Amino acid sequence: MLNDNIFLKIIDKHIPARILHEDDLCLAFHDIGPQAPVHVLIVPRKVIRTHDDLTAEDAAIIARLHLVAIQLAKQLGLEKGYRLIINCKDSGGQSVPHLHMHLLGGRPMSWPPG
Ligand code: AMP
Numbered sequence: 001m002l003n004d005n006i007f008l009k010i011i012d013k014h015i016p017a018r019i020l021h022e023d024d025l026c027l028a029f030h031d032i033g034p035q036a037p038v039h040v041l042i043v044p045r046k047v048i049r050t051h052d053d054l055t056a057e058d059a060a061i062i063a064r065l066h067l068v069a070i071q072l073a074k075q076l077g078l079e080k081g082y083r084l085i086i087n088c089k090d091s092g093g094q095s096v097p098h099l100h101m102h103l104l105g106g107r108p109m110s111w112p113p114g
Contacts, residue, residue: 007043007098020072025064028072028103037106038076042068048099051088065101078105085113 010017010029017029020040031039044061048054054062066084073082082105087094 005047005096005098007041007096007100008047011043011045020075021068023064023068025061026068028068031102035102036104036109038078038082038104040072040076040103042072042101042103044099049097050094051086051092051099054099069101069103072103073105076105081105081109083109 006015009015010019011027017032019027019029021028021042024045026042026044028040028042031041033039042065044058044065046058046061048058048061069082069084073079082103085102085104086099087102
C-alpha cells in the first residue's frame with residue numbers, strides 16, 4: 001500500500017540516510033533493506049507520487065535519474081552489470097509514494113523478477 005512519504009523526510013534531512021549523491025534534481029542513498037550487495041535508491045527532489053504521474057515537464061528529472069545511476073554504478077564497481085527498477089503503484093510493488101529508481105548490483109540477477 002502507498003503509505004507515508006518517508007523519502008521526503010530524507011530529502012528534507014528530517015531523518016538520516018546513507019547518502020551517496022545529491023544534486024539540484026535528485027538524491028541517491030543506500031536502501032535500508034538491501035536486496036543485493038549494492039542497492040541504492042535514486043529519488044527526485046520533486047514530489048512525483050508514481051511513474052504514472054510523470055509528464056513531459058519532468059524529462060530532465062528522468063534523464064538525471066538514469067545518468068546518476070550510470071555514475072553510481074561505476075563508482076560502486078558494477079562494471080559487470082546492474083539492474084534498474086521502478087515499481088509503479090500497488091500491483092507494481094511500490095510501497096513509498098514518491099517516485100524512485102532502484103539500482104541493484106553486485107550479484108547475478110535472475111529473470112523473471114518476483
Ligand atoms: P518500493 O517498494 O519500490 O516503493 O521501494 C521502497 C524501498 O524503500 C524499499 O526497498 C525499502 O527498503 C526502502 N526504504 C524504506 N524506508 C527507507 C529508509 N528510511 N531509508 C532507505 N530506504 C528505505
